[in-house]
Amino acid sequence: MKVSDIGECQLIDQLNKLLHQGTDETTPARQNLILDIGDDAAVFRPQGYQLVTVDSLIENVHFNRSMLNWADLGYKALAINLSDIAAMGGVPQYAIVNIDLPPDTLVSSVTDCYNAMRSLADKYQTAIIAGDTNQSSLINLAVTLLGSAENPDKLLTRNTALPGQKIAVTGYLGNAAAGLDMLLNQTKVPDESREIFCRSFYRPEPRINEARLLVKEGARCCIDISDGLAADLLHILRQSRVSARIELERLPVHPSLRLCYPLQAQHMALYGGEDYELLFTAPAKVIEQISAQSGIPVTIIGEIIPGKPDELKLVDKDGRALQPEKNGWEHFKKPK
Amino acid sequence: MKVSDIGECQLIDQLNKLLHQGTDETTPARQNLILDIGDDAAVFRPQGYQLVTVDSLIENVHFNRSMLNWADLGYKALAINLSDIAAMGGVPQYAIVNIDLPPDTLVSSVTDCYNAMRSLADKYQTAIIAGDTNQSSLINLAVTLLGSAENPDKLLTRNTALPGQKIAVTGYLGNAAAGLDMLLNQTKVPDESREIFCRSFYRPEPRINEARLLVKEGARCCIDISDGLAADLLHILRQSRVSARIELERLPVHPSLRLCYPLQAQHMALYGGEDYELLFTAPAKVIEQISAQSGIPVTIIGEIIPGKPDELKLVDKDGRALQPEKNGWEHFKKPK
Known part of the structure; x- marks a missing residue:
């Protein structure tokens, strides 16, 4: 099944389910989340100082489609952003995922990608709370990551x-x-x-x-x-x-x-x-x-x-x- | 002059200057900004509840290169995100810009794009505080926008x-x-x-x-x-x-x-x-x-x-x- 067979709305529904199945609602990120995926913006109660970074993986620059493993792509797109929050001494909290896909992409490829992101996010108690899916001739996965720091003197x-x-x-x-x-x-x-x-x-x-x-x-x-x-x-x-x-x-x-x-x-x-x-x-x-x-x-x-x-x-x-x-x-x- | 003539580091330097020239340091967004462009992440002191949204404009989906006006592209990429924060009843604060460019893009095109974003950001007291520039065969401009809301009951x-x-x-x-x-x-x-x-x-x-x-x-x-x-x-x-x-x-x-x-x-x-x-x-x-x-x-x-x-x-x-x-x-x- 391709994403063009189900369209954006159904794809988002599927990803939304995948991101919510069995989430640990006791993590600080989830506890402070007011409004999740599904409205014009996500809303949360911030803790301490707010860190924000963005990084993306782009077809033919960072990877090639012929050798693409979608789970690795999802993992790495989140990992490189977690690494940026780490480099600031912060605690990761919320990820916002912007994915561009060719219409003939298999739905299972996209869910592989999100499952890998979800696993890594869970490991570091990070909630994926918003995003955007777009069609494009090139695969592009951009993650914005929000983190917190208790004290700007300790950054x-x-x-x-x-x-x-x-x-x-x-x-x-x-x-x-x-x-x-x-x-x-x-x-x-x-x-x-x-x-x-x-x-x-x-x-x-x-x-x-x-x-x-x-x-x-x-x-x-x-x-x-x-x-x-x-x-x-x-x-x-x-x-x-x-x-x-x-x-x-x-x-x-x-x-x-x-x-x-x-x-x-x-x-x-x-x-x-x-x-x-x-x-x-x-x-x-x-x-x-x-x-x-x-x-x-x-x-x-x-x-x-x-x-x-x-x-x-x-x-x-x-x-x-x-x-x-x-x-x-x-x-x-x-x-x- | 093309972006390939100056490379990523010089391009970022130029954009950084453009984004800082004559900024109004008295806006709440600037006053609460702890760390701007130039580190692994930007840092700010959050106000109230935090809103976050992302939206992008992609070549051959949202626009075509042959008819592209770069200032319009920059304006619109920010405007559609401001619109999302508006639709939540929020106050926009910080924009994070992720731009993918072909290496033969004119530097002046990129600065036109950022100047238009900057003007609109200034109008709504929004600070552009972080971002990422990548090479790609397709132009892609993704903006993540952070906003605030005083009270979740008023969203x-x-x-x-x-x-x-x-x-x-x-x-x-x-x-x-x-x-x-x-x-x-x-x-x-x-x-x-x-x-x-x-x-x-x-x-x-x-x-x-x-x-x-x-x-x-x-x-x-x-x-x-x-x-x-x-x-x-x-x-x-x-x-x-x-x-x-x-x-x-x-x-x-x-x-x-x-x-x-x-x-x-x-x-x-x-x-x-x-x-x-x-x-x-x-x-x-x-x-x-x-x-x-x-x-x-x-x-x-x-x-x-x-x-x-x-x-x-x-x-x-x-x-x-x-x-x-x-x-x-x-x-x-x-x-x-």
Whole structure:
């Protein structure tokens, strides 16, 4: 059955049912929800300070229809927004989903997509409360995510890095780039590694819990890595008006990545995007405390130093300086 | 200059400047803004209850590139969202803009689009605080709009129509359908009429002020007319579990529409979409009070009666019943 067979109204009815089946009405998001899907706008009672972010996945830019797994699409569209709320130290609350679909899309594809979004939303106590469905020749899934923060003084921002602070990241870097490489080039790697890389690319885990730990321990400066470590670090450096020194040997490269891409692993960790790990700065002691409580690796990779943002220093294991590439993903620019 | 010549980062810098030049920092939205464009999320101090809605304009569905006026596109994308907040009786506060652009788009086209959004946002004291720019082969402009309401008991919803209440609309109906007809079929009409129709289609005025009047005078049930009077009335009837009787002779048809489309004017008023007028129900006395204070026409067109939602009664000037068509715009469905 295609969406053109049932039309927008019936499709919305189906999605609405899917989003309401067995919801946990005791979550703060649901408890504060006054008016859900079905009117001109959704209405809720806000808590603390309000955070808002938007991010979308677009056919032929972020994915291709021929290899599309709809559940992965739904998962990732929400995950990358959860990652943005995490990077601010916030608690996610409400998602608003705007989906554009070709009329010949299977209804089951759309429900696969929403089921995956719903599962991830449930995991982080986020309610999907509004949205819009449109026909289009291109698939486009845009999610707006609202979150809350108790106190604006505890937000994680990009402009609070200070010389002397250490720079750290959660998890491993470069695995998503390996996942993309396998997708584009069908690179042969052992099954176990393939699973790790694909999971990183298709199903990144938003670091909501780790970000809350950052807030609790007093970190103030954070960004999530979507465009690549080097490119995203530059956002922090520019907004904080500082420079940084990164020790390449310290980059957390997963053993599988080192095994499968021995010559490229470090490069992928530095410039590959879409890992959706947290990149943050804090005094060494604070990072130790975070690391001790975190269920995932937290790795110090360098430090903030005085200087111009564009003078990022990369040093290899022998202390030799390397020239950084300008190599993060940027929309509209032709790849060099 | 094309957006591919400057890339995403420079484009965002330019748009950011445009959105901040000469902003009125004394508006409630700006006063409560903690963190603007430039971090992983925007942050604000919420006021009262929070409303949220999203709506988008998509190439080849809502407009065609060959006839695209970018300023009109920007205006309309925001206006249709303001209209949704109006239909809830809310005060608009913050807009989040998600724009997808082909790389060969002129930078000046994008700034035209944002300048028009900015003007309309300023008119209704709305701050554009976040967004996302993506490359895509199709132009797509999605706006998420946040608004506030003092009291959930004063919201305008779709499920509060009661038998005995009158049904009223603001402004004129069918003019936007005439604007679309001229666009698609180059229909010849006098210049003055053309201007009225095109303005209705390209530059609908969101009925924010009129909606506030509805709230003040105690109306409770409202929707904005985006899919056509008949289709949008059906939303109210279904959610309120009532029926309605509409007197066709009472539909507010502009003299220009009657003149240029003598045989179709009534049909366009009933089934044409995109007028973005308010359709609401209230006791006759309340509507009189609203009408007396409104700067635009407020017209009673029928009344709510007990019955099944799908048994909408249309009567002509001689009291004869007419069969309603199922004729509102619905995504994915092939036009009959």
